[in-house]
Amino acid sequence: MATDVPRLALLILPLLSLLCSGLVVRGAIGYAHRRGMLDQPGQRRSHIAPTPRGGGIGIILAALVFLPVCLRLLPAPLPSAETLALCIGLALVAGTGWWDDHRPLPVLPRLAIQSLAVLILGMAMVADGLPILWLPLLLAAGVGSTNLHNFMDGIDGLLAQQALFVFAGAALLAMGVQAWALAGASLVMLAACLGFWLFNRPPARIFMGDVGSGALGFFVFALAALLWRERTALAWPLATLSASFITDAGLTLAVRIWRGRRWYSAHREHLYQWLVRKGATHRQVGIGYAMWNLAVCAPLAALAWCESGKGWWPCIAAYALTAAAWARLKRRCLRRVPTGDRHVNA
Template sequence: MLDQPGQRRSHSAPTPRGGGIGVVVAVLACLPGSLLWLPPSLPSATVAAASIGLVLVAAIGWWDDHHALPVLPRLAVQLAAIGLVAFAFIATGMAWAWLPLLLLAGVGSINLHNFMDGIDGLLAQQAMFVMLAMAWLAWREEQAALAAAAGVVALACVGFWVFNRAPARIFMGDVGSGAMGYLIFVIGAMLWRTDSALIWPVAILCGAFVTDAGWTLAGRMWRGRRWYSAHREHLYQWLVRKGAGHGRVGLAYAAWNVLVLAPLAWLAWHLKEQGWWVCAVSYLLTSGMWMMLKRRCLRREPYRVLYVGS
C-alpha cells in the first residue's frame, strides 16, 4: 500500500502506509496482561471489552487503508468499539447517563487523531507524550496496572516513531491513527474511573491536538465544507506549506506539550477538583497560539489564495 503524493497531501514521494498495525499488534500482546496481572487489576470484562474494541477499530482502519470506506460503516464500527468499553464501565457501577458522553468523546478521539496524522512523526510523538504523562499520573495515583498499560503504548509508539520520523519511511495509516485515538480515550477514561478529577490533566495533555482539530473543523463547517473530507487546513499542515519542515513542525508541537501543557497538567493534578480552571486556561492559551500562528500563515497572499481554494 503506497500513499501517493497529491494536492491534499503533505509528502512528496510515494510512501508505504499501514505501518500502525505493528503498534496495534504490540499493544494487543502486552496490554491485557498489564491490566490483569498488575495491581490494582481491572475487571476481566473491562479488559476484554477494551481489547476487542481495539481490534474492531484497527480492523476497520486496515480495511479503509486498502479500500476507501464511506463514513457510516466506519462510524458504526467505532461506535460499537466505544460502546463495548462504555457498557463494561456501566457493568462495574458507572451511571447510564455517562453513556452518550463517552460515545461522543470516544468516537471524537478516534477521528480527531486520524485527522491529525498528516505529517511525518507527529501523531507518534503525540501519543508518546500523552501516554508517558498518563503513565506518570497513574503511577502517582498508585494505579500500577494503568501505568504499565500506558507505558506499553508509549514504548510501542517509540518503536514505530523510529521509522515514521522525518523523513518517514512508512506511514501509520488509518489502522494506526484510529487505534491511537481509541487507546488515548480508553486509558484516559480508565484514569477518570479511578478518580474523576484526573479528567482535567488528561484533557490538558491532549490540548494541542484537540485545539488544532477543533478550530479547523469548526472553520470548515462554518464555511459549509465537508468537514470529514481530506484537506490541508490544519495548523500543522499550514506550517509545512509555509516552508517549515516536518521535523521542525513536530518539534514545535513537542515544545508546546513539554513546556506549557505538561506543567499545567501537573498543576491541575495537584489541585484535584479545582483543576477545571487550569484546563480552561490551558485551552485559552493553546487557542491563542493557534490563532496567532494561523494568522501568520495566512498573511502572505499566495497562501491566502491556496486557503480559499482548498
C-alpha cells in the same frame, strides 16, 4: 518483594512491546511495497515522495499482546470484562482502519464500527458500576477522539510523538493514584509507539495509516475514561495533555463548518499543515508541537494534578493559551499564502 513485581513488569513489558512493535513495523514496510499500499503525493498531501502506509499495525499487535498482561496481572487490575472490552474495541477500530488502508471504506460503516467499539467498552464500565447516564458522553468522546487523532496524522512523526507525550503523562498520573495496571498499559503503548516512531520520524520510511491513527485515538479515550473512573479529578490533567491536538482539530473543524465547507472531506487546513505549506519542514513542525507540549501543556497538567478539586482552571488556561497561539500562527500563515490558495481545499 511484592513492590518489586510492578517495577520489574513496568520495565520488562514495555521493552518487549518496543521490540515487538519495531519488528512488525519493519516487516510492514516490505508488505506495503508488495501490496502497493503507498500514499502518493498530491494536492491534499504534505509529503513529496510515495511512502508506504499501515505501519500502525506494529503498535496494535504489540498492544493486543501486552495490554491484557498489564491490565490483568499487575496490581490494581482491571476487571476481566473491561480488559476484554478494551481489547475487542481496539481490534475493531484497528481492523476497520487496516481494511481502509487496503481498500477505502465509506464514512458511515467506519463510524458504525467505531461507535460499536466505544459502546462495548462503555457497557463494560456500566456493568462495573458506572451510571448508564454517562454512556452518551462516552460515545461522543470515544468516536470524537478516534477521528480527531486520524485527522491529526498528516505529517511525519507528529501523531506518534504526541502519543509518546500523552502516554508518558498518563503513566505518571496512573502511578500517582497507584493504578499500576493502567500505568503499565500506558507504558506498553508508549513503547509500542516508540517502536513505530523510529521508522516514522522525519523523513518517514512508513506512515501510520488508519490502522494506527484511529486505534490510537480510541485507546487515548479508553485510557482517559478508565483513569477518570479511578479518580474523577484526573480528567483535568488528562485533558490538558491533549490541548494542542484537540485545539488544532477542534478549531479547524469549527472554522470549516462556519464557512460552509465540506468539513468531513480531506483537506490541508489544520495548523500543522499550514505551517508545512508556508515552508516549515515536518521536523520543524514536530519540534514546535513538542516544545509547546513541554513548555505549556506539561506544567499546566502538573498544576491541574496538584490542584486536585480545582484542576479545571489550569486546564482552561492551557486551552486558552493554545487557542491564542493557534489563531496567531494561522493568521501569519494566511498572510503569507496567495489569496487564491486559501480556499483550494474547500
